[in-house]
Amino acid sequence: MKVQFNKLTLAMLGLGLSSMALASDPLYPQQWHLHNTGQDGFSASSGTPGQDLNTQLTQAFGIAGVGVKVAVIDTGVQIDHPDLAQNVVTGSLNFMEDTGYPADYPFDYHGHGTSVAGLIAAVGNNNEGVRGVASSASLVGYNYLGAQSMEAWLASHGATKESADVRVFNQSYGFSPIDPITYLPETDPELALIEQVTADVSANAQYGRGAVFVKSAGNGYRYFNTGNFFVLPGDFFAGGNNLGLPMHNSNQSYDNVNYFNFVTSATDANGQRTSYSSVGSNVWVSAPGGEYGRDFPAMVTTDLMGCEDGSNTSAGLGENQLHGGTEYDPSCDYTSTMNGTSSAAPNTSGVIAAVMSTNHALSARDVRALVVDTARKTDNDHPGVALDFVNAQGETVSYQAIDAWQENAAGYAFHAYYGFGTPDLDAAMSKARMTNSVLPQLQTTEWQNVTADVAIPDASLAGGESVMKVESNLTVEQVQVRLTLDHARLPDLAIELISPAGTRSVLLTPRNGLVGQALNPEITGFDSQIMASNQFYGENAKGDWTLRAVDTNGEEVFSFIAYINRDNIFQIPLNNNAEDGVIKSWDMRIFGH
Amino acid sequence: MLKVTLTSLAILASGSALAAANGHLKELAVPVQIEQSQTVEVNGQTYQRIITQATGQEVADTIALFAGDQVAQGAFNQVSKATGTFFVAVTPNTDVKALAKDLGLTLVFTNGETAVLRASEDANLLQVSDVLRNDSRVDSVKIELSRNKNKPE
Numbered sequence: 001m002k003v004q005f006n007k008l009t010l011a012m013l014g015l016g017l018s019s020m021a022l023a024s025d026p027l028y029p030q031q032w033h034l035h036n037t038g039q040d041g042f043s044a045s046s047g048t049p050g051q052d053l054n055t056q057l058t059q060a061f062g063i064a065g066v067g068v069k070v071a072v073i074d075t076g077v078q079i080d081h082p083d084l085a086q087n088v089v090t091g092s093l094n095f096m097e098d099t100g101y102p103a104d105y106p107f108d109y110h111g112h113g114t115s116v117a118g119l120i121a122a123v124g125n126n127n128e129g130v131r132g133v134a135s136s137a138s139l140v141g142y143n144y145l146g147a148q149s150m151e152a153w154l155a156s157h158g159a160t161k162e163s164a165d166v167r168v169f170n171q172s173y174g175f176s177p178i179d180p181i182t183y184l185p186e187t188d189p190e191l192a193l194i195e196q197v198t199a200d201v202s203a204n205a206q207y208g209r210g211a212v213f214v215k216s217a218g219n220g221y222r223y224f225n226t227g228n229f230f231v232l233p234g235d236f237f238a239g240g241n242n243l244g245l246p247m248h249n250s251n252q253s254y255d256n257v258n259y260f261n262f263v264t265s266a267t268d269a270n271g272q273r274t275s276y277s278s279v280g281s282n283v284w285v286s287a288p289g290g291e292y293g294r295d296f297p298a299m300v301t302t303d304l305m306g307c308e309d310g311s312n313t314s315a316g317l318g319e320n321q322l323h324g325g326t327e328y329d330p331s332c333d334y335t336s337t338m339n340g341t342s343s344a345a346p347n348t349s350g351v352i353a354a355v356m357s358t359n360h361a362l363s364a365r366d367v368r369a370l371v372v373d374t375a376r377k378t379d380n381d382h383p384g385v386a387l388d389f390v391n392a393q394g395e396t397v398s399y400q401a402i403d404a405w406q407e408n409a410a411g412y413a414f415h416a417y418y419g420f421g422t423p424d425l426d427a428a429m430s431k432a433r434m435t436n437s438v439l440p441q442l443q444t445t446e447w448q449n450v451t452a453d454v455a456i457p458d459a460s461l462a463g464g465e466s467v468m469k470v471e472s473n474l475t476v477e478q479v480q481v482r483l484t485l486d487h488a489r490l491p492d493l494a495i496e497l498i499s500p501a502g503t504r505s506v507l508l509t510p511r512n513g514l515v516g517q518a519l520n521p522e523i524t525g526f527d528s529q530i531m532a533s534n535q536f537y538g539e540n541a542k543g544d545w546t547l548r549a550v551d552t553n554g555e556e557v558f559s560f561i562a563y564i565n566r567d568n569i570f571q572i573p574l575n576n577n578a579e580d581g582v583i584k585s586w587d588m589r590i591f592g593h
Numbered sequence: 594m595l596k597v598t599l600t601s602l603a604i605l606a607s608g609s610a611l612a613a614a615n616g617h618l619k620e621l622a623v624p625v626q627i628e629q630s631q632t633v634e635v636n637g638q639t640y641q642r643i644i645t646q647a648t649g650q651e652v653a654d655t656i657a658l659f660a661g662d663q664v665a666q667g668a669f670n671q672v673s674k675a676t677g678t679f680f681v682a683v684t685p686n687t688d689v690k691a692l693a694k695d696l697g698l699t700l701v702f703t704n705g706e707t708a709v710l711r712a713s714e715d716a717n718l719l720q721v722s723d724v725l726r727n728d729s730r731v732d733s734v735k736i737e738l739s740r741n742k743n744k745p746e
Contacts, residue, residue, distance in 0.1 A: 075745055112745040148741045149676045150709055154702050173743040189680035189733050193707040200704065216746040223618070227742060228669035230618055276617075292617070342746045519668040565620040 047269020065134025077141025133350025220248020410538025459554025500543025
């Protein structure tokens, strides 16, 4: 390991603070997400120095999540892993039957959860393995993904005594539907329960200091798994890329629209969107997730113990520099191929836990706000994504489906790929030391409704639009919309919301994976389809809000691919809408203060 | 049963494209082939209740749904399992404990406005749902169907 001393390090040494150069976690030097020096993470190439969570000062101060309990809600966690055990506290639960493990050992049937746990809270400076972002946080694990009942959800998400003292809930999981989903908690008690519980736990957990739910955005930019098959763009095997647009927009999944889920997308070792990360206007931040660890760096973290299980096994010798029982890890207890927004979320969870431990007086809500306020723009020159299409008049026109970084009227920069940017732990920690309160109490407006009955012309930038006048004077944190419209081919549509200040946010990008109409002709459009945007953060809510739906596709036939396995691949057509779409009505509510 | 006819296309993808994609595209199992089923309406939607040897022919002749039963829906026979629990939204000031006791259900969780109630193992969930729906203290009811929809990301 090459040791480098810069001025900061020397200053820290002078103050008696530990230097990262003297770190005693053998694999820490390859954990680029904590300190990116251009290392390769055991892959075939290097990242860009500086593209990381900016953790050096926080680590030098010894701030590591002490006293903060983090729950890994996942495939399970090997809580006896040598690099996790010291941070594990009582409270883990095994929801699965017939595992052979006791009720308090969250049997990890996959390895995913063990890797997630390591990113958050692998023990630091213990001469073993890797280091978590919050390397002294208290850890519990739940194998909820192996038995997804509501009882298990309640027990693992803070609603019952088992998890009532958890302050950070990491949810590196999700679902990606192809059908629109009616979102009406008013008549669906399951949706109502989830909303009520997440709101209650967020505000009231741990003697009123609250908790943060961190959520992965999804891994569906190129394609996504809808449960039975992968949904690929129609030109995928011909080398197409869905015209540069995401197949899974984060807003397709209603759990990503929950205000209390701090949705995180993923960046690579160069600070750019990973090849797979889902994106959308409901993303809050974008944390390191890495690529696949063979050609480009992924995450270096804990793995299922031994060379028989997990991502690092004997059979993997040669796939990268770490795996297969190499000198770096003879016992195969670590992996260098963990990735996904499944990694971005725990990296964010670790940041939040570390900031919480900086100042235990801060509420969860305040810590979330600090992370947003101090997030660092990344990939600054990304131009966004323009979609060219032939309109109904036969002209080629261009629709800006994803904007470049935009500054809203309150001065916050936002990008649908990155939210407000990459969490900057040192900056958030520094601010947390100086304040005991960041935001006033959360207020939420009632759903306000407008009946529109506005046509959406086929293949036209003109679109259909509807205006809602809002009287509330709240400062916006998040806006949620529920949209009801008729359209026979939903992926044609882009859905936008424009604030009174003129900020435009694309709630749903076109050419998305809402292709369920091809398999179920009974789907006629959206029925209270919920979407959210964080892009108006800090703006005033009062005034006219404009919803627009733009049909960007006049092609007669458009298709997607349903991929089950190499012997079962289906090209499925979606015919163009024979009639113009119609915005029938929409609701909106605002979370703010 | 597929609602539409799918054209199975042998994708003539280049070896490299397929290999590159398949490096990360997992091979999934083909959809479940259902041998015997019964049409049931659950939560206002139509499902096929999968009849197995365990279900038994006698039970199969009754429109019913029990905890542990599997139901399928959609073109690809997406399978869910009835857990035996209900989501219930109650009217204001309802004593949820009393409601549960009156109807012979176990109260799993409540926050006053909504509740999760569990039926006994041998209860016909469709009948329990009807009873709940007809109780003046209940605004809405939903039978829990779990299909492990969330995947690690």
